[in-house]
Amino acid sequence: MEIDKAIRESDDRRLKTKYNNAIYVIKRALALYSIEEVAFSFNGGKDSTVLLHLLRAGYFLHKMEQKCSNGGLTSFPIRTIYFESSAAFPEINSFTYDTASSYGLQLDIISSDFKSGLEKLLKANPIRAIFLGVRIGDPTAVGQEQFSPSSPGWPPFMRVNPILDWSYRDVWAFILTCKVQYCSLYDQGYTSIGSIHDTVPNALLSISDSCCKEKFKPAYLLSDGRLERAGRAKKFSSSINNVGNGSGSVDSHKSSLLVASVIAVGEEILFGTVEDQLGPSLRRKIHSIGWSVSQTVVVQNDKDSVAEEVERRKSTNDMVFIYGGVGPLHSDVTLAGVAKAFGVRLAPDEEFEEYLRHLISDHCTGDQNEMALLPEGITELLHHEKLAVPLIKCQNVIIFTATNATELDKEWDCLIELTRSCGFLPTMVPYVSKHLQTNLSDVETAQPLSKLCLEFPDLNIGKILRFLDLFLGSFLYIYCLSSYCFIVQNEGCYRKSRKGPLIISFEGKVKEIFAVF
Numbered sequence: 001m002e003i004d005k006a007i008r009e010s011d012d013r014r015l016k017t018k019y020n021n022a023i024y025v026i027k028r029a030l031a032l033y034s035i036e037e038v039a040f041s042f043n044g045g046k047d048s049t050v051l052l053h054l055l056r057a058g059y060f061l062h063k064m065e066q067k068c069s070n071g072g073l074t075s076f077p078i079r080t081i082y083f084e085s086s087a088a089f090p091e092i093n094s095f096t097y098d099t100a101s102s103y104g105l106q107l108d109i110i111s112s113d114f115k116s117g118l119e120k121l122l123k124a125n126p127i128r129a130i131f132l133g134v135r136i137g138d139p140t141a142v143g144q145e146q147f148s149p150s151s152p153g154w155p156p157f158m159r160v161n162p163i164l165d166w167s168y169r170d171v172w173a174f175i176l177t178c179k180v181q182y183c184s185l186y187d188q189g190y191t192s193i194g195s196i197h198d199t200v201p202n203a204l205l206s207i208s209d210s211c212c213k214e215k216f217k218p219a220y221l222l223s224d225g226r227l228e229r230a231g232r233a234k235k236f237s238s239s240i241n242n243v244g245n246g247s248g249s250v251d252s253h254k255s256s257l258l259v260a261s262v263i264a265v266g267e268e269i270l271f272g273t274v275e276d277q278l279g280p281s282l283r284r285k286i287h288s289i290g291w292s293v294s295q296t297v298v299v300q301n302d303k304d305s306v307a308e309e310v311e312r313r314k315s316t317n318d319m320v321f322i323y324g325g326v327g328p329l330h331s332d333v334t335l336a337g338v339a340k341a342f343g344v345r346l347a348p349d350e351e352f353e354e355y356l357r358h359l360i361s362d363h364c365t366g367d368q369n370e371m372a373l374l375p376e377g378i379t380e381l382l383h384h385e386k387l388a389v390p391l392i393k394c395q396n397v398i399i400f401t402a403t404n405a406t407e408l409d410k411e412w413d414c415l416i417e418l419t420r421s422c423g424f425l426p427t428m429v430p431y432v433s434k435h436l437q438t439n440l441s442d443v444e445t446a447q448p449l450s451k452l453c454l455e456f457p458d459l460n461i462g463k464i465l466r467f468l469d470l471f472l473g474s475f476l477y478i479y480c481l482s483s484y485c486f487i488v489q490n491e492g493c494y495r496k497s498r499k500g501p502l503i504i505s506f507e508g509k510v511k512e513i514f515a516v517f
């Protein structure tokens with residue numbers, strides 16, 4: 001069979017591994033289900049085109065193993081279903097029909113939506129498993145395995161995803177190595193194809209030519225496969241601009257307050273055996289861009305502890321910053337904890353692996369593959385030329401890989417620079433502070449301070465957040481709620497010693513309040 005031969009003759013070891021794994025899944029599925037019980041969901045897209053050829057090869061190899069093949073593949077008896085839509089590109093339709101006739105596919109054309117179409121199909125046929133060209137990174141792949149039962153509310157069948165772990169690059173390596181036909185749209189800059197209403201060529205493949213019509217390079221030249229959906233209109237607002245807890249995006253907060261919390265992972269910090277250099281510096285940095293830090297916690301190197309803390313913080317904060325516990329050691333559980341907090345699994349990220357390969361180079365032991373596992377479907381890599389490894393952002397959680405203050409400075413500066421172009425960490429109105437020094441006692445100070453709050457009728461004392469005995473003395477934060485917008489006033493009083501003067505510091509964002517001092 002020509003596909004099998006092309007792969008065996010290729011010297012692309014990665015492609016061989018991917019191919020062998022996919023063929024293994026197909027053969028197991030064909031051993032589990034009879035040929036009448038399986039179907040192939042084909043739509044002319046690149047992923048389902050790859051799957052078509054894998055299925056033909058897998059079916060042939062399965063037959064060979066059963067010793068009932070005459071040595072060639074004359075027919076392909078797997079029922080093929082195509083959900084046709086009036087919004088499909090004509091090129092997709094014609095490629096689907098032409099391919100079906102070239103390979104003798106029994107094409108069932110379904111005109112209703114996926115769910116009711118499948119309900120009807122399954123009522124009329126004994127289908128128990130459907131092959132799909134879903135890949136990790138597709139929005140619909142989240143939570144799926146190579147064998148995944150259909151979701152609740154859908155008719156019961158097994159979704160079989162033989163190319164789930166294939167990357168964009170793997171798909172094109174297969175198509176080009178095996179020299180199989182693909183839909184012509186992929187030569188016109190389309191990299192992932194939905195409907196005519198939501199798909200345009202990928203701007204990253206644009207060849208600027210001021211005088212003529214815009215031209216595009218072919219899809220296989222897209223260097224960063226993670227951007228394959230850049231030509232697809234987003235159904236949800238971009239996660240890049242969406243920090244926070246679902247209660248609102250940065251935009252809705254812009255005029256008000258953004259709150260972050262900091263999580264440090266590491267027993268050495270928790271037990272005080274190592275001084276935490278990063279925490280105080282990070283909190284100062286967050287504060288310096290006008291954000292408020294609501295909480296800072298230290299957790300042990302334990303996946304569940306990290307997950308619990310991240311889960312709690314991500315829903316009550318606009319952004320969560322986490323550091324420590326990132327690397328190849330058994331105690332490096334931060335990414336696993338973040339994945340668990342979001343209810344997703346860790347999946348290999350080819351691009352991150354590439355960075356690690358450059359970084360580790362000769363010292364490669366295979367561990368870099370473990371390190372390249374990132375939370376599936378929610379991870380964005382934030383690249384900056386000054387960083388050897390990109391920053392990792394999982395929705396509103398940013399993971400720093402820094403191990404000391406200098407590295408953190410660098411990562412932070414890059415993050416702020418990137419923010420200017422992407423806006424995911426907006427710089428807020430900075431805090432303004434005033435300090436008063438008094439020799440009055442605590443008791444004498446308490447009353448005028450309370451009066452001061454009363455004198456501003458539009459301010460309510462929300463809650464006293466913290467009353468801590470720090471090394472400097474007592475520190476009091478008061479959150480005030482204005483009737484117009486939510487502002488923060490940090491009113492701190494501290495002593496350098498029990499005997500010395502009391503320093504009262506007022507901090508906030510509304511300048512008028514400071515006019516009284």
Ligand SMILES: Cc1cc2nc3c(=O)[nH]c(=O)nc-3n(C[C@H](O)[C@H](O)[C@H](O)COP(=O)(O)O)c2cc1C
Pocket residue numbers: 041083114130132140149150151154159194
């Ligand atoms: C054969 C087949 C089976 C599907 N099974 C499920 C399913 O079990 N659960 C589900 O939520 N969606 C299922 N879907 C829908 C897909 O997850 C997804 O919504 C669909 O491919 C549309 O993708 P798009 O929005 O990118 O066009 C299925 C689709 C097809 C074609």
Ligand SMILES: Nc1ncnc2c1ncn2[C@@H]1O[C@H](COP(=O)(O)OP(=O)(O)OP(=O)(O)O)[C@@H](O)[C@H]1O
Pocket residue numbers: 041042043044045046047048049081082083084131132133134135138191192193194
């Ligand atoms: N209209 C459809 N009819 C039949 N199967 C479909 C349809 N839409 C999606 N599928 C199934 O879902 C899989 C994933 O769809 P997806 O759009 O991600 O991939 P693709 O269309 O093969 O490639 P591309 O990402 O380039 O569009 C397809 O490979 C196919 O198995």
Ligand SMILES: [Mg+2]
Pocket residue numbers: 043045192193194
């Ligand atoms: Mg598609």
